Amino acid sequence: MASRLTGFNSGLDIGKSYYVATANPAPDHPALAGDVDADLVVVGGGCTGLSAALHAAERGLKVVLLEGGKIGWGASGRNGGQMIPGLRKGAKGLVKSFGPERAKALFDLAFEARGLVLDIIERHGIECDLRLNGHLVGAVSASDVRDFEEEAECLAKVMKFTDVEILSAAEARQMVDTPYQGAVYERLGGHMHPLNYTLGLARAAVGAGVVIHENSVAVRLEREPSTRVFTDKGSVRARHVVLAGDALLKGLEPRVNSRIMPVGNYIVATEPLDERNVIPANVAVSDTLFVVNYYRMSADGRLLFGGGERYTPSPPADIAGFVRPHMEKTFPQLKGCRIDHAWGGLVSVTTSRLPHVGHYSEVYFAHGYSGKGVILSTLSGKLLAEAITGDASRLDLFSTLTPLPFPGGTALRGPLYVLGMLWYAMRDRLRH
Ligand SMILES: Cc1cc2nc3c(=O)[nH]c(=O)nc-3n(C[C@H](O)[C@H](O)[C@H](O)COP(=O)(O)OP(=O)(O)OC[C@H]3O[C@@H](n4cnc5c(N)ncnc54)[C@H](O)[C@@H]3O)c2cc1C
Numbered sequence: 001m002a003s004r005l006t007g008f009n010s011g012l013d014i015g016k017s018y019y020v021a022t023a024n025p026a027p028d029h030p031a032l033a034g035d036v037d038a039d040l041v042v043v044g045g046g047c048t049g050l051s052a053a054l055h056a057a058e059r060g061l062k063v064v065l066l067e068g069g070k071i072g073w074g075a076s077g078r079n080g081g082q083m084i085p086g087l088r089k090g091a092k093g094l095v096k097s098f099g100p101e102r103a104k105a106l107f108d109l110a111f112e113a114r115g116l117v118l119d120i121i122e123r124h125g126i127e128c129d130l131r132l133n134g135h136l137v138g139a140v141s142a143s144d145v146r147d148f149e150e151e152a153e154c155l156a157k158v159m160k161f162t163d164v165e166i167l168s169a170a171e172a173r174q175m176v177d178t179p180y181q182g183a184v185y186e187r188l189g190g191h192m193h194p195l196n197y198t199l200g201l202a203r204a205a206v207g208a209g210v211v212i213h214e215n216s217v218a219v220r221l222e223r224e225p226s227t228r229v230f231t232d233k234g235s236v237r238a239r240h241v242v243l244a245g246d247a248l249l250k251g252l253e254p255r256v257n258s259r260i261m262p263v264g265n266y267i268v269a270t271e272p273l274d275e276r277n278v279i280p281a282n283v284a285v286s287d288t289l290f291v292v293n294y295y296r297m298s299a300d301g302r303l304l305f306g307g308g309e310r311y312t313p314s315p316p317a318d319i320a321g322f323v324r325p326h327m328e329k330t331f332p333q334l335k336g337c338r339i340d341h342a343w344g345g346l347v348s349v350t351t352s353r354l355p356h357v358g359h360y361s362e363v364y365f366a367h368g369y370s371g372k373g374v375i376l377s378t379l380s381g382k383l384l385a386e387a388i389t390g391d392a393s394r395l396d397l398f399s400t401l402t403p404l405p406f407p408g409g410t411a412l413r414g415p416l417y418v419l420g421m422l423w424y425a426m427r428d429r430l431r432h
Helices: 047-058 091-123 142-157 169-175 194-207 319-330 376-388 393-399 409-431
Strands: 034-043 063-066 135-138 164-168 182-186 211-213 220-222 228-230 234-243 261-270 284-287 294-297 303-310 339-349 356-360 363-367
Touching: 034 047, 047 063, 047 194, 047 234, 047 363, 047 376, 063 234, 091 142, 091 194, 091 376, 091 393, 135 169, 142 164, 142 182, 164 169, 169 182, 194 211, 234 376, 261 319, 303 319, 319 339, 356 376, 356 393, 363 376, 376 393
Parallel strands: 034 063, 034 234, 063 211, 135 284, 234 363
Antiparallel strands: 135 182, 164 182, 220 228, 228 234, 261 303, 261 339, 284 294, 294 303, 356 363
């Protein structure tokens, strides 16, 4: 595992993550050396890139995947592991933006992600601590419960989806030991060990014939005379390119980059809690704060708690100290408990909180899941592969979600975004 600890994107301490400490054994893949040809070159070894590669290879394409660090090095191997079906924007928001018919088509497509991930886990025998006990959203204020009721009504009426339940404060408390005003319980949610899922996806891709090169940062994309992606030690010439670098991509294709903003987000894993278990229902949990707290139990009984965001590129010097106050505010009974692991990652958000998926001629991309990409990334990768191999209908539907670019372009998006976020963060403090 030592080779996972240094290099590309190492500033956010993936080496100190609970996931690295409990990763299944996985092979190293040699860096690209020299010039090669393929049908498809994928940039990025997270779930988007690996899924695109797997599904394209299953359809007969010769695929080379370039990963700048190690497989699972980005958000896919560091996230909260919360499997939350659907999009970050709720049913009401989708209907408002797209009208009932298209909203339902988008909802149904996004929902397919859950079945796809479960199918991949089963087909490829991926051991990733999968728990399908549901996802609970805890209301920090009474008005959130009214929002839940309206959302549930829209889900039932427009989306014909009834797998959600509104819980009273007392019912919510039986599932998670913190005083919410009420909650919505999404029965089809769950959680998993995201790094082990990503490593399993890589194994499946290699099994389908994909050639993976780690420690191979794509530094340049050339379109003429042929499409070619360069690293500092070689190149891959291919008919199609998938850019799946998400928050880490930087500059290879400016039109892709202008619509996402990387935001630092941090997680801790406590010591095993044994009888102090705070989530008796073993569900994945998040709350209604704008700077969301999200948490769940690990397979060995630790609380994995994510909370707090930073809008500067550098992580806090003491990640555990940064997250602990959020955790202890939610669970005062865990005050002073030991924190064994602390790490961070970059979440890519868009202006609409909906993903940015599509293509500029032969250059395909999918990113910007805005904190809801654990399962959506696998689906997006599959949609890219479908489009590349001749059926773009579902990618075209998903690409109607295209968010507006951030105001101020790549230079000013940071400062302007920070101002906006700080306002929302202050509002959170007044509510909570
Ligand atoms: C801390 C954190 C918590 C989260 N929690 C949740 C959660 O609980 N539930 C949920 O649904 N979503 C969550 N998310 C979001 C989710 O993890 C992401 O949306 C998803 O993993 C994105 O997958 P991806 O494959 O598109 O990107 P990534 O997994 O980031 O993969 C991109 C890969 O591309 C590589 N790369 C980038 N540029 C280059 C280059 N030029 N050359 C070569 N390689 C390159 C990177 O090294 C990286 O490995 C969280 C994210 C973070 C950071």
